[in-house]
Amino acid sequence: xxxxxxxxxxxxRRHFRNLRSLGETDFVFYRSKMxxxxxxxxxxxxVETKLxxxxxxxxxxxxxxxxxxxxxxxxxxxxxxxxxxxxxxxISHSMDGIKQLQEVVLENEIKVLVGFQFRFHxxxxxxxxxxxxxxxxxxxxxxxxWGEFLPGWHPWEDYRDSYSARRExxxxxxxxxxxxxxxxxxxxxxxxxxxxxxxxxxxxxxxxVAVAEIGVKFVNGVTGSIHLDYIQNPNTxxxxxxxxNGMIQWDYHIGSLVVYTMSNQNPETYPLxxxxxxxxxxxxxxxxxxxxxxxxxxxxxxxxDGVKVQEIIQGIEDSAKKGTLSRFSG
Numbered sequence: 001x002x003x004x005x006x007x008x009x010x011x012x013r014r015h016f017r018n019l020r021s022l023g024e025t026d027f028v029f030y031r032s033k034m035x036x037x038x039x040x041x042x043x044x045x046x047v048e049t050k051l052x053x054x055x056x057x058x059x060x061x062x063x064x065x066x067x068x069x070x071x072x073x074x075x076x077x078x079x080x081x082x083x084x085x086x087x088x089x090x091i092s093h094s095m096d097g098i099k100q101l102q103e104v105v106l107e108n109e110i111k112v113l114v115g116f117q118f119r120f121h122x123x124x125x126x127x128x129x130x131x132x133x134x135x136x137x138x139x140x141x142x143x144x145x146w147g148e149f150l151p152g153w154h155p156w157e158d159y160r161d162s163y164s165a166r167r168e169x170x171x172x173x174x175x176x177x178x179x180x181x182x183x184x185x186x187x188x189x190x191x192x193x194x195x196x197x198x199x200x201x202x203x204x205x206x207x208x209v210a211v212a213e214i215g216v217k218f219v220n221g222v223t224g225s226i227h228l229d230y231i232q233n234p235n236t237x238x239x240x241x242x243x244x245n246g247m248i249q250w251d252y253h254i255g256s257l258v259v260y261t262m263s264n265q266n267p268e269t270y271p272l273x274x275x276x277x278x279x280x281x282x283x284x285x286x287x288x289x290x291x292x293x294x295x296x297x298x299x300x301x302x303x304x305d306g307v308k309v310q311e312i313i314q315g316i317e318d319s320a321k322k323g324t325l326s327r328f329s330g
Contacts, residue, residue: 068170137245147232
């Protein structure tokens, strides 16, 4: 298959390297030439600075890994051209143009995979299995705490110039760290409503939301909360799920998954597979993308999944701005 990679920042480079490690060799790049990543490793491949010229190479799949606010500028014409899509999360910075993208994807029978890589984390998949088995009884509540120190993300660039820190590129902590919205939908079920408080952090010297406290109610009655921030150092990424017969705790950074139940005084632990690395999620995601297109599989994270996350992000922003509860159809 031929891949057009739109955007060669750190995530575009990761997708390129993973696909190449899986035996893919046919690539073309669409670039603004404004990135800070060393691009010498793609010197042997065609590089276009206009999307029309890039699409003239007739790629089978377009990997959309440019800044969030520019995703639909690539996705819509690529889908009209008949290309399948991999869209980095979130699919956009607003709901504008989303319906039109859905229509052209449906009309042209385009396969779409949205880049929520935590769906490929082995311990989260084990949590999904445990919940399906009712391992901790009826679900009561869930809590997520995810804090990242933004200045430490990309040492090779000034974080204040990164897309994560710039409003016009779709920055802000809710958009950039939206993974829990997706994986909680996947693990717990559809979300009925949210409330939110958000704020900036003066010390970071950026004009985007850097802290978010989000309350969540699921269609099945489970309640929960999500904390997101750009300032925690050391980083934190933690999930607690409480049921009527026990509790599940997962710590991403430690790599621990612990299950407590009323009937067992000794908690059960589920370690990561030997040798697991963060890139393993992305590599499995790339394997699924290849299988999705070549063998006509069902997407493990569809455009509809991405749209529902986008609706919830919009609801969070509306709640924080208006001081009201945001409700969804489920």
